[in-house]
Amino acid sequence: MRQCEVLVIGGGPAGLSAAIEAAKAGAQVVVVETNREVGGQLVKQTHKFFGSSRHRAGTRGIDIAKILRKQCEDLHVELKVNSLVMGIYADNVVAIDEKKSLTEHNIERIQAKKIVISTGASENSIRFPGWTLPGVMGAGAIQTMCNYHRVIPGRKLLMIGSGSVGLIVCYQLMQAGAEIVGIVEALPHINGYAVHASKLTREGIPIYTGYTIKEARGKERVEQAVIAKVNPDWSTVPGSEIVLDTDIVAVGAGLKPLIGMAHMSGCEFVYDKALGGWAPCHNKNMESTHKGIYVAGDTTGLEEASTAIEEGTISGIAIAESLGYIPKDKAKTLKDEGWERLAGLRSGFKGEDRVKAKMKQLNRYDEVMKGGK
Amino acid sequence: MKDNLRDDELVCRCEEVTVGDIRKAIQAGARDVTEVKLRTRAGMGLCQGRTCELLVQQIICRELGISADKAGFSTPRTPQRPVTFGTLGGDGFDK
Ligand SMILES: Cc1cc2nc3c(=O)[nH]c(=O)nc-3n(C[C@H](O)[C@H](O)[C@H](O)COP(=O)(O)OP(=O)(O)OC[C@H]3O[C@@H](n4cnc5c(N)ncnc54)[C@H](O)[C@@H]3O)c2cc1C
Ligand code: FES
Numbered sequence: 001m002r003q004c005e006v007l008v009i010g011g012g013p014a015g016l017s018a019a020i021e022a023a024k025a026g027a028q029v030v031v032v033e034t035n036r037e038v039g040g041q042l043v044k045q046t047h048k049f050f051g052s053s054r055h056r057a058g059t060r061g062i063d064i065a066k067i068l069r070k071q072c073e074d075l076h077v078e079l080k081v082n083s084l085v086m087g088i089y090a091d092n093v094v095a096i097d098e099k100k101s102l103t104e105h106n107i108e109r110i111q112a113k114k115i116v117i118s119t120g121a122s123e124n125s126i127r128f129p130g131w132t133l134p135g136v137m138g139a140g141a142i143q144t145m146c147n148y149h150r151v152i153p154g155r156k157l158l159m160i161g162s163g164s165v166g167l168i169v170c171y172q173l174m175q176a177g178a179e180i181v182g183i184v185e186a187l188p189h190i191n192g193y194a195v196h197a198s199k200l201t202r203e204g205i206p207i208y209t210g211y212t213i214k215e216a217r218g219k220e221r222v223e224q225a226v227i228a229k230v231n232p233d234w235s236t237v238p239g240s241e242i243v244l245d246t247d248i249v250a251v252g253a254g255l256k257p258l259i260g261m262a263h264m265s266g267c268e269f270v271y272d273k274a275l276g277g278w279a280p281c282h283n284k285n286m287e288s289t290h291k292g293i294y295v296a297g298d299t300t301g302l303e304e305a306s307t308a309i310e311e312g313t314i315s316g317i318a319i320a321e322s323l324g325y326i327p328k329d330k331a332k333t334l335k336d337e338g339w340e341r342l343a344g345l346r347s348g349f350k351g352e353d354r355v356k357a358k359m360k361q362l363n364r365y366d367e368v369m370k371g372g373k
Numbered sequence: 374m375k376d377n378l379r380d381d382e383l384v385c386r387c388e389e390v391t392v393g394d395i396r397k398a399i400q401a402g403a404r405d406v407t408e409v410k411l412r413t414r415a416g417m418g419l420c421q422g423r424t425c426e427l428l429v430q431q432i433i434c435r436e437l438g439i440s441a442d443k444a445g446f447s448t449p450r451t452p453q454r455p456v457t458f459g460t461l462g463g464d465g466f467d468k
Contacts, residue, residue: 034454087451097456105460122423127431129379132386260421260449271442277427278446 004030006319007094007112009085009261012040013305014297014312015118016068021316022114023075025325030110031077032096034084038072039065040120040297041140042305044147047168049305061305068309088115088265092292114292114319117262118312121255121276121298126160129215135222139169139252146176154248158225159183160213164192166252171199181244183207186230214241216249225249257299265290270364274353275301281361281368284339285318286311289368294319301361303354307345314338384432385425387418395429399436405445406430419455422447 006022008015011033019029037043045061072079082099089095092115098106123138130136135154139161145151146169157178159166162185170180180200188210190197201207212230216222229240255276259269262280267288269278279301286294294315297308314335321331346355380393390413398412406422406429409415415429416422422429426447433444452461 084454084456086453086456095451097452097460105457107460124427125424127382127384127428129382132383256427258423259446260453263446263448264451264453269446273441277441 001093002108002110004028004110004112005323006030006114006116007032007092007110008116008118009088009094010040010117010119010297010299011035011038011079011081012118012120012297012308013042013064013068014120014299014308015040015116016072017309017312018116018118018294018296018316018319019077019312020068020071020075021313022319022323022325023072023077023316025317025320027320027323027325029075029077030080030112031072032080032083032085032094034082036082038069038079038081042068044144045305046147046172064305085261088261088293113323114294115265116294116296116312116315116319117265117280117288117299118295118297118308119258119261119299121302122258123251123255124253126213126251126253128213130217130222133216133218133222134220135218135247136216136249136251139165139250140255142248142250143169143172146173152176152178154222154246155179156181156246157248157250158213158227158244158246159250159252161185161252161254162187162190162192162197162207162209163252163254164196165255166250167192167196167200169250169252170205171196174200174203174205178248180205181246182227184211184213184227185209186212186234208242211240211242212236213249222247222249255298255302257302259299262288262293262295262299265293267293267295268364268368270357270361272301272357272360274350274357275303279361281364283362283365283369284314284335285322286315287318289365301354301357304345307342310338310342310345314342378432378435384428385413385415385418385422387420387424388414388416390415390425392432395432396436399433403433404437405433405443406447407445409433410447416447421449421453423449 005027006029008031011031019031023029042061042065084097086095093111096108211227214228215226217224225244228236257279267280270281280288280295288295296311296315317334320326382392394413398409403409430444
């Protein structure tokens with residue numbers, strides 16, 4: 001079986017940053033990515049980044065992906081694309097399904113001294129009559145189709161959810177030529193950034209706050225959506241229904257950490273709404289409760305690309321340290337700097353809740369390692 | 374969602390499990406996502422629960438009046454995404 005020092009599962013900003021730090025220090029690193037290109041969510045983010053990043057706010061996501069990839073290549077990190085990690089097994093063995101062509105696959109097992117799980121997140125679904133009709137799909141998936149594969153899945157789009165993802169995807173679909181028939185938001189106010197929302201309202205796109213989707217109708221696929229005013233207990237107000245002609249119902253209902261790999265490794269989890277639900281807990285090295293397995297980015301709590309980069313960086317340094325590539329004191333300084341930057345990033349949007357939730361993860365780690373329950 | 378939790382609505386589309394099936398499982402004693410999965414197959418499909426996990430959690434919370442952190446989460450198994458038998462059984466495996 002093939003051996004390697006560091007194996008990274010998922011080539012998004014978190015995984016690439018971990019790879020860069022570990023490789024910089026001298027470790028041999030393999031990044032396994034199921035898509036045909038590394039970059040994770042960034043490969044479709046054509047907008048300039050909002051938020052707090054110390055140096056990358058204002059840069060487009062796609063360009064950040066290119067920068068990270070170039071750094072990996074310069075450091076001779078092996079980027080194994082079209083390769084899906086099927087599972088993690090005993091003694092840090094992972095099984096990989098590599099797509100050689102449309103019909104040809106190759107299965108390989110690699111045993112690694114250290115593993116980084118940086119598999120990102122998956123989109124939340126919501127259930128309403130008709131939610132399984134073709135044409136109902138995740139907002140993020142639509143963004144991938146539009147910005148990466150250059151396909152618009154429909155002509156008339158209704159967005160459910162006015163968070164930043166929903167707003168950005170609407171704007172980009174509009175630029176790509178689709179009609180946005182409206183944005184539905186159950187909260188009494190818009191959930192994302194006001195700058196993004198006003199770009200849409202200026203174009204005359206209605207934002208229905210205090211509404212929810214009641215039903216999607218259609219024979220073979222979505223043809224109509226029924227929306228209605230929503231009560232605090234999620235029941236709808238009779239008589240408030242509006243019927244909209246649409247062929248795409250986009251669901252922008254948030255994301256949750258993709259924790260399958262961490263679960264298979266036997267990591268311990270904590271629940272916190274602020275981070276998208278269940279996520280593996282870890283220590284200040286980003287090491288999970290399974291020794292030698294590290295977690296970074298959205299997989300350990302839904303945040304941003306900037307925080308994913310910092311968490312990945314810290315894990316890469318910690319790994320290099322434990323493999324003997326960085327002396328302890330130097331590693332400590334570098335990691336402390338990383339945590340300081342993270343604290344800075346978490347002072348912004350919904351920052352306080354995230355800080356609390358992250359503390360909970362660190363505390364839970366300590367509890368588990370002390371043998372508590 | 375109060376007014377549209379209809380028994381005939383699909384929750385797990387991979388395994389075609391409905392709201393009614395999940396309610397029955399809960400009535401039979403299921404208390405979290407895994408126990409619902411063992412009784413109904415919700416979460417055992419192609420997507421290994423990525424689509425239905427949250428919906429199952431919500432129904433459990435509502436039916437039992439508990440918070441989400443008590444309802445557990447889906448526990449995907451190998452392979453975590455679909456892999457063909459040809460790939461698994463073929464001679465592609467390393468020695
Ligand atoms: C529409 C939208 C707009 C956003 N805008 C911003 C913004 O302006 N600013 C900001 O800071 N953040 C933004 N974000 C958030 C940001 O994109 C994410 O927080 C960030 O990409 C998380 O990085 P990650 O490395 O943890 O995960 P991801 O970027 O999701 O990468 C995970 C990678 O792992 C791979 N993978 C998963 N499972 C496997 C497996 N089993 N085997 C192999 N590979 C696997 C995936 O294919 C993927 O490439 C936005 C997100 C969305 C959806
Ligand atoms: S929707 Fe339930 S397993 Fe896929």
